[in-house]
Amino acid sequence: xxxxxxxxxxxxxxxxxxxxxxxxxxxxxxxxxWYRQEPGEGPVLLVTVVTGGEVKKLKRLTFxxxxxxxxxxxxxxxxxxxxxxxxxxxxxxxxxxxxxxxxEGTQLTVNP
Amino acid sequence: NAGVTQTPKFQVLKTGQSMTLQCAQxxxxxYMSWYRQDxxxxxxxxxxxxxxxxxxxxxxxxxxxxxxSTTEDFPLRLLSAAPSQTSVYFCASSAGQFQPxxxxxxxxxxxx
Numbered sequence: 001x002x003x004x005x006x007x008x009x010x011x012x013x014x015x016x017x018x019x020x021x022x023x024x025x026x027x028x029x030x031x032x033x034w035y036r037q038e039p040g041e042g043p044v045l046l047v048t049v050v051t052g053g054e055v056k057k058l059k060r061l062t063f064x065x066x067x068x069x070x071x072x073x074x075x076x077x078x079x080x081x082x083x084x085x086x087x088x089x090x091x092x093x094x095x096x097x098x099x100x101x102x103x104e105g106t107q108l109t110v111n112p
Numbered sequence: 113n114a115g116v117t118q119t120p121k122f123q124v125l126k127t128g129q130s131m132t133l134q135c136a137q138x139x140x141x142x143y144m145s146w147y148r149q150d151x152x153x154x155x156x157x158x159x160x161x162x163x164x165x166x167x168x169x170x171x172x173x174x175x176x177x178x179x180x181s182t183t184e185d186f187p188l189r190l191l192s193a194a195p196s197q198t199s200v201y202f203c204a205s206s207a208g209q210f211q212p213x214x215x216x217x218x219x220x221x222x223x224x
Contacts, residue, residue, distance in 0.1 A: 009152075030210070031210065033212060033213075035213075040217065040218075041217050041218070042116070042202050042204070042215025042216050042217050042218055043155075043202075043213070043215050044215070045212040045213070045214075048212060088154070088155070090155075090213070092210040099157060099160070099170065099171075099209065100157075100209055100210055100213070102147075102154045102155040102156075103154060104152060104153065104154035105154055
């Protein structure tokens with residue numbers, strides 16, 4: 001059982017559409033990180049959210065951390081082909097001896 | 113800036129062979145880790161190190177050894193390669209375990 005569940009697993013949309021991907025857990029996290037991974041490369045950090053209810057914007061990307069710090073979402077407005085990639089969330093569980101935990105990722109394809 | 117450098121980028125081994133995957137970082141990060149990435153399973157932690165001379169097991173350590181003789185280098189050794197170890201391996205470094213991770217570009221390993 002994954003501590004962090006990401007949905008959807010795959011998403012294929014047309015350029016210009018909006019989309020939201022989710023990162024959910026039954027556990028509380030001190031913080032959540034979002035990464036994007038392009039083919040043949042390692043994941044690259046997009047943002048870290050720390051406070052419950054926090055919203056961060058990165059150009060057309062909007063990240064939200066749930067009030068209870070158990071979930072997060074990534075919303076992309078007017079998607080472009082350059083947004084194509086694997087989006088990963090990673091969290092810092094609030095349990096003793098825990099390690100940084102990654103979700104399985106959402107593979108996004110934006111078609112021109 | 114080099115960041116995290118992994119070598120080799122690709123490798124094909126026969127079952128039973130041994131090899132070392134190299135990882136070096138130039139950011140003076142104390143925390144380094146090795147992950148494997150398999151379809152549908154996300155990033156799984158193999159081994160990690162919180163500083164020179166200190167290593168510990170992650171989620172899937174069997175069949176792998178690590179050492180950390182310097183802050184910069186964190187090699188991963190496969191003692192006797194098995195087909196189940198076919199995967200993409202990523203090395204990461206950070207200022208701390210729950211800080212943003214800086215990933216290398218990965219080593220694509222096939223075991224025949």
